[in-house]
Each structure stands twice: as C-alpha cells, then as structure tokens.
Amino acid sequence: MSAARHAQVLVVGAGQAGLAAGYHLRRAGLDFAVLDANPAPGGAWQHYWDTLRLFSPAGYSSLPGRPMPQQAGQEYPDAAHVVAYLTDYEKRYDLPVHRPVRVEAIARDADGITVTTDDGSWRSRAVLLATGNWDRPHLPSVPGRADFTGRQLHTHDYRTAADFAGQRVVVVGGANSGTQIAADLHATAEVRWVTQRPARYLPDDIDGRALFEIATRRVQAGGPRISDLGDIVAVPPVRAARTAGLTSRPMFDRLTPTGVAWADGTTLDCDTVIWCTGFRPDLPALDLTRTDGRIPTEGTRSTEDPRIHFLGYGDWTGPASATLIGVGRTARTAVEQLKPLL
Template identity: 40%
Template sequence: MSTTDSSVVVIGGGQAGLATAQVARSLGLDPLVLEAADRTAGSWPHYYDSLTLFSPARRSALPGMAFPGDPDGYPTRDEVIAYLHHYAAHLDADIRTGHRVHQVTAHADGFEIVTSQGAAFTAPLVISATGEFSRPHRPALPGLDDFTGTVLHSSDYRSPHPFAGRRVLIVGGGNSAVQIGIELAGHARVTLATRHPLRFMPQRILGRDIHLWTQRTGLDTATWARPLLTGGKGTPVMDTGTYRAAFASGNPDRRPLFTRLHADQVEWDDGTREKIDVVLLATGYRPTLAHLGALAGLDDQGWPRHRRGISTVQPGLGYVGLEWQRSFASATLRGVGADARYVLTRLRRQTRSLDRTRPAAAER
C-alpha cells in the first residue's frame, strides 16, 4: 500500500470541506480533500426538494466565490448544489471523490489516513469536515419503537405527495420542521409537537436580513447569546410573516409534546388520543466520526471533545462544520469559512509549538 504525503488532509468534500480547502490554500498549505461520495455537494442532494436557505445569497457564499443570482434572494437546494459543484471545479486543491476514510491513526509526526479503498495518506494536520448531517438523530420518545404507523426522519422526506390525505405528526420546531409542515399542510392534516412554543424571528429588520445584524452585533459568536438563539425556549424560526400566518390558519398547528405513542395513536398531554398515520422526526443529526475512533474522544451525547473546533484530545486534529462550533452560523454555508480560518491558523501554531519541543532526530 503506497502512501501519499500532504500538508493537511480534509475529510469531507461538502461545504465545510471545500471552504477548508480554499482557506488552506490561502494560508500556503497544500490540502488534500477526501470525499466518500462521487460528487462534492455534501448532504445537499439528500434534502427535501423544496428546501430554501434562511440566509440570503450574499451571506451564503463560501470563501473566494460569490453566490450567483439575486444577492438578497434565498437560494434553493438545487441552486446550492450547483454552486458547490462550480466551487469545487474552480478550487485549486486535490479533491478525490469515492474515497471514504476508514481510519485515522496518530503518530509522533502526524497522522496516517487510510481509506476503505486501501489508499493511505499522511499529514501533520487533519480536519474532519464531515459535518453532522449524515447521521439522523432518533430520540427515545415514549412508545416510538412500538408505533405501528410510518416513522420517518426529515432526512427521508422529499415531497408532500406521498402523504396526501394522511394524518402527520412532526416532532420538532426548527426551520426544517416548519418548512416541511407548511408544505405538507397543503396535502395532509399536520401537527408539530414541540417541547416549547414555536419561536418566530423576523427574517428582516429595518429592511436588512437578520443575519447581517447578528454578525454586526457580535451575536453570532457571543457565547452568552447561545441560549437566546438555540435551545432553551426553542429554536428560532426565521420568518417573513408567512410561516406565522400559516400556523394561524390551524393547519399545520402546534401542540405540546405528546405523552406517548400507542400502536397507531398519539396520547396528548390532556389525556386525549388520536389516530396518527405518520410520525416525522425533525430532530436533527449527530456527527459521523467513526473514522476517528478514540481520537475524537466522544462525550456521552456523541459529540467530539473540542474547543471552538480544536480537538482537546488530539493535537493537530480539528473540526469544521459542527453546530455551534464557534457561532450560530458554524454549520451553515456562511459560517464554515470563518471557522476554517480560525481552526487552521491555530492548528498550525499548535503543531509548530510541538515541533519545537520534540527532540532532534539524532537525539532520539
């Protein structure tokens, strides 16, 4: 098995990996990108057909290339896929598709990266940019395992047509849950079940998109602001007013999270029961990091141990594309570039410091 050397290996060729490769080039590094799929579009081809970004095109670009079209428009899924393909085609980096990383091993001078196809690579730095959208999270909801209807994750949803005339229960209250729920309501009877009331936030303030204000005010990266922006009282849903109006119509509607599921029924918190055909889990994802093994140092929730994208377990290892890695935007198109620059800059300093503390080869 031959081995190829590189200054940094980037695992994953989606938005996080491509942004990392571009930043690496700007820092004078020679990145090698390893992507398991046969194309560089990450998880985007697997999302539902009508998905639309909740950040405008001008704030959804990766480093070095503007997003085409109306800068104040909100790109669709297919427009994002086309953009990522174009970005990769014009990226001055070695991108190898069809290379699924099987194992990363740490050595004294760096890492060895072995793919499932038997190829091997070495590098002093490794960035895991697989994001967190390839492993759907299925929470342990009471009675879910015994539910006799259809159980889907939002990652399985493509269009509303297969659900015509059915009673659909969506678990979750984020942007995807709301978008899917409103689309389904044109074909089915839909309820969103959430632990907290839906939190609609204005998409535009004083005529400018809210993402401009979160960046300019520092809310994006303010640790204290995280409970305001995610979790706590529910995930904020960016809304121009159309989402709120749709829920005011009564279909879809929102109810507190149910008590439990019974066969083909849901029991609500007031004790009433209702027949349900489909439970759709819009409950997020977890990172896929099996290739790192013990190097990831996963916590009890399956998240890698890191500080702002820098591994606290293994020197030379970093992450790009994790939710709230450094900011509200970390897992989005507009956030991965800044995170990649932060991580790469600090990892280079870290490894240089380690080099100064290692004994010379003759002294070993």
Template identity: 40%
Template sequence: MSTDTSPPVIVIGGGQAGLATAHVARALGLEPLVLEAADRPAGSWPHYYDSLTLFSPARRSALPGLPFPGDPDGYPGRDEVVAYLGDYAARLDADIRTGHRVERVAAGPDGFEVVTTGGEGFAAPMVVAATGAFSRPHRPRPPGLETFTGEVLHSAGYRSPEGFEGRRVVIVGGGNSAVQIGAELAAVARVTLATRRPLRFLAQKVLGRDMHLWLAWTGLDSAGWARPLLTGGKGTPVFDTGAYRAQIATGNPDRRPLFTRLDGDHVAWSDGARERVDAVLLATGYRADVDYLGGLGALDEAGRPLHRGGVSTTRPGLGYVGLEWQRSFASATLRGVGADARHVLTRLLGQTRGR
C-alpha cells in the same frame, strides 16, 4: 496498507465545510487532500427535501472567494446550492478525491494515518474532520415507538408531499426545517407540529433587511456568547416572513406540546386525548458523523468531538469545521464555515510547526 505521498493536511469531507477548508488551506500556502465519500463534492445537500430553501439570502450564503450567483437578496434552493458547490469545487486548486469514505484515523509517526474503506492509506501531520453536523440524522425513541404501527421517518428521508395525501401526520420538532416541511405537507395532509417548547417566530426581515445581515452587522452572527440570546427564551426560534405564523394560525399545521407516548396506530397527547396517526416525521436534527476518530481518544462517551472552537483538546493537529455552534451561530452554515476554517487551520499550523 499503501501510503500515498503525504499532504500537509487531509480534509475529511467534500461538502461546504470541507471545500471552505480546502480554500483556506490553499490561501495559507498548503496543498490539501480532500477525501469525500460520495461521488461528487456536495455534502448532504443532494439528499435534502426537494423544496428546501436557505434561511439566509444569497449575499450571506457564500463560501470564501466565490459569491453566490443570482439575486443577492433571494433565498437559494437546494439544487442551486448543489450547483454552487460543484462550481466551487471545480474552481479549487485542490486534490479532491470522491468515492473515498474514511474508515478510521489513527495516530502515526508524523501525525495521523487515514484509512479508507477501500483500503487506501494516507498520512499527514494535520487532519480536519469536515463531515459536518448533517451526516447522521438524530432519531430519538419516543415512548411506545416499538409498538407504533404507522410510518416513522426522519426529515432526512423526506423529499416531497407525494404519498402523504389525506394522511394524518405528526412532526416532532419545531425548527425552521420542521416548520417548512409542516407548511408544505399541510397542503395535502392534516399536520401537527409536536414540540417541547412553543414556537418563537423571529422576523426574517427588519427595516427591509434580512435578519442575517443584522446578525452580521451587530457581531451576533460570529459571537459564541450570543447563543443564549438566539436559542434561549421561551420558545423554539423560527425565522419567518410572517407566512409560517399565518398558516399555523389557520390550524393546519397546528402546534401542540409533545405527545406522551405512541401506542399502536395512536398518539397519546399531554392533555389525555388519543388520536389515530398515519405517520410520525422526526425533524430532530443531526449529530456529527465522526466515528472514524473513535480510536484517537478525540471523542467523549457519546461520540461527540472534544474541542474548543474546532481545535481538538486531546489531539494536536486535529481540527473540525462545520459543527453546529462550533464557534458561533453561523458555524454550520455556508456563510460561517470559511471563518471557522481559517481559525482552525491557523491554530493547527501553530501546533504542528514545532514537530
């Protein structure tokens, strides 16, 4: 294994979390090495569905050091985010190497050794895993899935309504992405949102201001203790201008309790009814893609990072940026990764300076 000149910190992932971490590292006087598996530093954004728009306005969707262009009160789309990340990376004074997929991270004499699938090796006293929470689609297995003869796909594989015309579609999940996709598909198909809990609509704007601004002003945006307030209650929270609630009220898409099982080309609903279905779309979220840390003892039995606020509780010098609810409601968002990156790097520097 060839070993490159050792940087002070290796950042794994060149999406929003990795780029924000590189920016913060430079501000702290470090020269980071960013290893990105794809051919450009844009994270998962190029792979999301075509009509995806942010749930927060542009003024609250920027990485540190570069405002999001365009209407500050508008809601940027997927391609705008991709372009923004590309511009952000080009402005960074950082060594960003695309086409470098990390295969494993091992303990080294001075911290960590990072090996890519191409066989290249790098060493550093600090490593930040910034592959985020959107790299690995979570695909639960509903009862009877092995017998279902229709199409099954995750929202990660959904692009547009094309090909769904006239079909019967059940979407499993009730977050903003599920509702956004359901509303879009309802223009060409018959759609049901199947959820464990009812939908709980939260006003996108209050007194003319976006809810995300209120969250920032009140401190709830960055308060870990606020999680029960934002995700608890009697329903799955969905930010809404009123359009989603109105469309669901028409009955397409409709919302039903999660089905009890799949059977052939049918679903069995909780009220005992059976219905033929053409496709099941799993809008069931993602899990952190950090298998490359498996040999470090840094993950629990389910493969989840063992950390406190993004700082590993088992490996000094190891941190994370971009995990959902890592420190706050905003942690896995464009607006939240910068603050988390500063928190993590400051603490990692404190751990490693005594080595």
C-alpha cells in the same frame, strides 16, 4: 496492499465546511487533499427536501472568495441552487477532492496521522474533519415508538410533500426543519405539528443576515443569544402556512400502534410520523478522549491533539460555523493554527 498516499493536510468531507477549508489551504500554499463520501459534489445539500429554503439571501450565503449568485425569481435560494454553487466553487478553485471515499478510522502517532478509508490509507501531518451530521440522524426515546405500525421517517428521509398526499402526518420538532416540513405538508396532507414547547418564531424581519451578526457579536462582545429571540426563521413558505392556520400543539407522551397519545387521554391516529429531532456529528472512529460524549475542543482545535480540527459542527466548533457564511471564518482560523505545525 497498496502504499499509503500522502498529503500535508487531509480534509474529511467536501460540503461547505470542507470547501471553505480547501479555499484557505490553497491560499496558504499547503499540500492537501479532500476526501468525500458522496459520489457527487454538493455535500448534504444534495439530499435535502425539494422545497427547502436558505434563511438568507444569496449575498449572505457565500463561502470565502466567491459570492453566491442570485437565484432567478427567489429571494431565498433553494437547495438545488446551493448544490450548483458548491459544485461551481469546487471547480473554480480546483480543489483536490477524491470521491466517493469513506473514511473509516483515524489513528495518531508521533510522526503523523493515518487515515484509513474504503479506498486505501493516507498519511498526513494534520486532519480537518468536516463531515457534518447528515448521516447520523437522532431519534428520541419515546415510549411506544417500536409499537407504532405506521411509517416513521426522520428529516434525513423526507424529500417531497407529494409522497404524503392525503395522509395523516404527525411532524415532531419545533426547530427550523420541523417547521419547514410541517409548512411544506400543510396544503397536501392532514398534518399535526407537535413541539416540546410552543413554537417560537423570530420576528419576521430577521433572517440569516441578522443571525450571523448576532453570532458575531457573541464572539466579539457577548451580545444576545439567538435562542433569546426565538427558534424559527419565518421564511416565506413558513409565513404562508402560518397564515393559513399552521399551529403547533404540545408534544405527545407516547406512540400507540395506530398513532400518538397525550397524558390527558387524547389520542390521534396517523399514517406517518416524521421526526425532525436533529442530528449528531458524523465522525469516523477516532482515538481522542471524549467528555460527556463530546471531543473537547478550543475553537475548532482538539485540546488533546492540535493537529486535528473540527469544522462546521455548529456552536461546538464556533458560533455560525454550521452556516455557509459563517464557516469561512472558522476555516481560516483553523488553517492559520495548523501552519506552524507543518
């Protein structure tokens, strides 16, 4: 067995959160390495559907130190543009990314941390987990889900509307992914969009810029919550589909072998159900205590072990921390908190 490799800090994941952490670690002059399970740069953005759009213009979607360039002809950049930006960012700052390397377990002792991967082990003084959630899709427990004989997908599996041309498709989920996918399918398939509660659009003039400002005010002075205003950012394709007649209907009660059914006896046959029902943090085996299924943190820092931080997991690790523009702030704070321990 080969000897363990060493770094003061290990970053697990080279998506937007891992790259922001690498930027601040480089500026701090620390010895670090980034381990990424993907074979190519771009994080989860390289796996998204082909028409996905950011909620914000490029200028409000940047990682620290490097503004995202505009995408020609687009106010809201697509996923491919983000992949190109993250690829350039990684090269520009010469971040030491090792890929493809999948982290399998993290174990702590008094002298440091051992990170076991499918390509050997590492020893470090601290770990910044930035694994995101893309590879851990959540499927709800709905009666009859195992009985449905059609196709079932998750947001994780959706790529292009052309795959569903002429099909009867039920899209489940009233957040942004479900709305964008329903809008994407609206002109191609016979789509029915179902949500737990009536679709709630943010005002059309609100995009990621305003959302980031709201999240910032929450941190600074207890400003309004985003959920008080609505759930869905009405990016141009969503507005177009809404104008063309896309509406949501209440969530069904069960699946049947041929489709879905509501409590009032209404049924709908369909070919495909797409579950846009969210994700869970995709964490490796980690010997930290969990409370109600979640590792307790103060900001990004584990309350049990200050050598371990979690970056980019949404409100769990800081408002707006799952966004391109928001993750830089939490990454900077995490690195500042780690420096005295190294």
